[in-house]
Amino acid sequence: MRFQAVITTALVVVVAVAIPGQANAQNPPAGAIFDLATAHPAAFSASAYTQFTTSFVASATSEYVSFAFREVPAYFSFDDASVTQQGSSTNLLQDPGFESDTAANVGTNFPVGWGRWIQPVDTTAIGVVASGNTGDCASSGPHTGSYFWCDGSVQGYDGLYQQFNGLTVGATYTITFWLTDNSGDPMSNPQIDMLVYAGPALPTGTQTIGTPPAPILVTTPVPGTVWLMLLGIGALGLYLLFRRWNAPRIGGIKT
């Protein structure tokens, strides 16, 4: 009994000493709807992208969708994302594959059409626009096209986001993206992890950097039944016009 008490006390001391040693282990913001370390705990092959899917139900007409990264030993490559309303194939994201970027903004932190946030501790080594098989993500390159996002944030998490206005409250929105990692190590929260957030505000404790892009105004997709009704009304209008044109004339005047 005395032995157990001694060992337990020693363990408590060890843990107490260990915790300050982990002070740099920056935890991600709370509230993620997707955690890579859970969805894909195994290591990636750098040259092989994997597609991931998650979803959220809009709780407000205006919401933010964020993709967050932290990669202490190496770099994530991220490309070809989408946000679609269930039942529609329209991608609501602006420049989802980073192809509006140019050689001029490769290596910068600001991809065209995307907003950026960081955790305040994260002052260096945040993600950059990448191109082809060059830079820190050379071993992966883009998933498709020429440009992609390369992120090896070391101090805290940094995020890419877009804001949508005009969402349908209660509707389900599907998020997909392609991702790979060149560390060769298994995913581990918080050192090597990628998370997705969706909500009426940006994740708690983050701060935006640069000039945020204008929110995207979402137009509600017209359901198939409405299209059929419009088609029917159009056909009826044409028929009535045809009848009127071919109606018998009295004194040269159409009846």
Place this chain on the structure above:
Amino acid sequence: MKRALTSLLVSAILSLAALGAVVDGQWSAEGSAKTAPKKLSIHVNQNSLSGTMDGMAITRSGVDGGFFWFYVVRNGADFLYKGQIKGGKIELRESGPHVHRTLTFTRVQ
């Protein structure tokens, strides 16, 4: 029970000391790339590092789990190094202006 608790305590103590003990010391770069750093002297202080690379002091740094990172100013530019121990050697990812490569350092005996 005794044995389980003892091994738990021993492994906890070992893992605590592990990164510092393994990383601390003098390291020499493998290979002969002209522009690559050659010598690394490094010391783990809980959650940060101190030391030099080719005589240039480590500026900012961090230790997180089994990984560490640090900055060194080389030729007037900030270079980021991301490291971990693999097979008894330090594998360092070097990232600086127009330089993105992986370097391997072996311990100097």
